[in-house]
Amino acid sequence: MINDRFPIESVDLDTYTLVRRGRQRNIYELPDYPSVVLKTIQPERVDKHGNFPERGRLKNLRGYGAYFVFLREIAEYLRLRRIAYGKNLTSLPITAIYGFMNTNEGIGLIVERISDESGQLAPTLRELVASGGLTLKHERALEAFQRTCKAMHVVFGDVHWENIVYTEARTGEPEWVCIDGFGEKSILPFHLLSKTLNAKKVDRVIERIIRQATAGGTKAGLGKSSPSFATE
DSSP states (O other): OOOTTSOOSOBOGGGSEEEEEOSSEEEEEOTTOTTEEEEEEOGGGOOTTSSOGGGHHHHHTTSOGGGHHHHHHHHHHHHHHHHHTTTTOSOOSBOOEEEEEEEBTEEEEEEEOOBOTTSSBOOBHHHHHHHTOOBHHHHHHHHHHHHHHHHTTOOBSSOOTTSEEEESSSSSSOEEEEOSSBSOOSSSOHHHHOHHHHHHHHHHHHHHHHHHHHHHHHHHTOOSSSSSSBOO
């Protein structure tokens, strides 16, 4: 990753392309590194102490402030890498994490860029619903994603239809990848400690995501042959 062109000093992101804006984070492309993107915490969300003011004093007492969202994703990624160790897995159902970059928006997290077959950013479930392009192929891939997340004990923190994306370019097979919102967010890590409780949560989250797709699908022109997805 690091070579003579890699920016060691702080980078001014005003010269970079903002490609996606989430609920808490900005996502930038790095022109010299097309296989990754950079996540930053939206500066307007953070107070002068580096905290999310709306989170309350108890959560901010953890000491990581707004960067706790990075910490839990890094911890989950490392935990899943440990689970996958020696199992010859080529990829995880979450994005890989590669490091940090100093920016004018604070520390940025360098993560895997999930692309579609044309090299564009892979579409989120919400974007696929809006485009009317959702089919049974996507439903089967979502079911596989659900099974994998339960089998690997992937902990969902705040997973929804805007932070899972669809691609066939990553492994050559249809798949959904969680790009954000993974990792234990509770002070008492019940889902991290119990695979059974976590599997139930994964099922609840996926069921909620399907309900979102179904509700959105009415406007997007989804068919009626499947309760949630159009026919191929």
